Amino acid sequence: MMGKSPQARTIWLVLMALSLVSTFLAEGSGHARFAMVAIFVIAAAKGDLVIMHYMEAGRAEPHWKLMYRGWLGVVTALLIGGHVLAG
């Protein structure tokens, strides 16, 4: 059986908090490059929480977990790399 509701609620709270942190970093941080890297790392962490706990990729066929997490890694590297190169 999938994760219990209290776990889903805790993850929801973490996801909401991380969203607020991302916005604060983008708006309030004096270090633009650090903030940019941090918000994409946070987005990846949030994506992983949703994929593993809400989509239950860990309970699906094993290759899906690898492919979905691979997609997260590729998108995160692309967005960070692209923004770093843009300066």
Next chain:
Amino acid sequence: MQSSEVRHDISDNEDHPGTSGIWTFVFVDMVVFLIFFVVYISERLRLPEIFATSQRLLDPLTGLASALFLLTSSWCMVEAVHATRALDGKKATQLLTLSLTFGGLFIANKLIEYSDKFAHGLSPVSNGFFTFYFLITGLHFIHVIGGMCFMSHCRMRLSTELGCRSFRKKIENVGLFWHFVDVLWLFIFPMLYLAGAKG
């Protein structure tokens, strides 16, 4: 092969969430969005000033509100799937209604944002950034509408089909699609509204 075996892939495991078909469909959709992201980044590298200036015209709090609405809707959807598995039809109906409500708030927020942009003369042909802004958020918006249609369908069928294996798979599939829509926004939000605007 029997038609019922075709409708539900015989390789689908009872213990696995959703069907293999939905995992494939969602992954292909994710790759399509990845291609959009690649083209967005390549154009951002070509026109960094235009993109940064245009990004400052977006309100990060509007993007944040959209994220919070979708995350909350996604959580309600998880709970609705839990309730369906537990054969608690009343709770599942309430949670699907809540999930739809937060999805509706996302749509309302997005429509207000779009109308504000048009009122200020910003459209998909204003510049490269706004082409991507309307294209990527518009495609995502269509996915939200689609997900809500699927959810409404499940909500209507819940009372009569609760307990059927096929219905459990169906609501799990809808949940998987809805969480995928959520994951997309987790990247679209920082990409368009947060990163680089202050650079």
